[in-house]
Amino acid sequence: MANAWVEAKKHLVGGVNSPVRAFKAVGGTPVFMAKGRGPFLFDNHGRRYVDYCLSWGAILFGHADPQTVRVVQRRAAKGTGFGTATECETALAREIKKAFPRMEKIRFTSSGTEAVMSAIRLARGITGRSRILKFEGGYHGHADSLLVKAGSGLATLGSPDSDGVPREIARLTTVLSYNDAAAARRVLRKKDVACVVVEPVAGNMGVVPASKEFLNTLRDETRRNGSLLIFDEVISGYRVAYGGASHLYGVEPDLTVLGKIIGGGLPVGAFGGRAALMNVLSPLGKVYQAGTLSGNPLSMAAGLSVLSRLSKKFYETLDAKTTPFFERAREILAARGAMIQNAGSMFTVFFGVEGVRSFSDAARSNKKEYRRFFHHLLRSGVYFPPSAFESCFVSFSHGDAELGRTLEVFEKFI
């Protein structure tokens, strides 16, 4: 393993292609995974782990899900992409509309980043306004205007999180504290905001559900001031419920962004909304958006093989499996000052805090303790995301045996 890491660092920047994989937040050497099957990952030495990272939530049925594998193999044999119109794009869009009926028109991309970036361009094109509003701890991919956080709870002009993002661009992003309805109301009383982009269940500062009041305020105030409400459901869509967080809260955004699960584990993103809004995109309208591999047949086929098996009932079954697991885990981990926040099958173990409603709450959690927890789990054959501010996920393939074994590993930590 050490050897694989040494070699990787010779040829890849920091040894990885996405920073969190480098284990900087938890220390130690990243584990190189060789294969997955159901709830398990196997590293390059054949060691087995119960996986709760699940490709950052993109995997819903488990690794190498036989049906998905079969569909992708069959599809690949017919050609991996043509750069032309194909019927499988229509098929996946039609399937998505069963769960998200308000996504009347859909555009597929190759990543969530592209989908959010394009949805924001569309909102700016429609409204003719430049400012966007986001919330601290909300991750919406790595487009320039979204790599911006803020001070505590007050409306502050954005300053970039990353070198290379011009201040002129960051300044167009206003960042507020998550779940702060009053602050959002104040900012939205000014008529210069093109759109609000929000994770209705936050998953990138750990799992932090929005309050109903917060989402209702965003809905009412954007409607009042003529800006668009964008729900970034790249994680929460098809994870927290059939129809996503929007369905769970009964709040309808103007534009919805999806990703992760809808590609069945292959690269994908999508955004959609009312036809009148979406038709402003090229080729019908004047907002340009494109992609060589957008809607590629492999992602479409893999996505369809997953989504076509989902229903309200599926999520009831999944929740029935996870609820007792979370209950027992809460009892066990409380002995070490930890609490669990979850929304459906996504969850985070926070150490040393009572409840997390915003990024500043999450930031107060005990990162050292998480680090110890993470390495204990790793040694014991349980793979958690290598950062205290991420979501863990349970797949449909996690059975009583794996969940039970995980609880035993939690007990040993105590």
Ligand SMILES: *Cc1c(COP(=O)(O)O)cnc(C)c1O
């Ligand atoms: C993962 C994620 C993205 C970015 O998607 P990529 O496919 O990694 O570009 C955007 N928004 C949210 C909420 C995400 O979790």
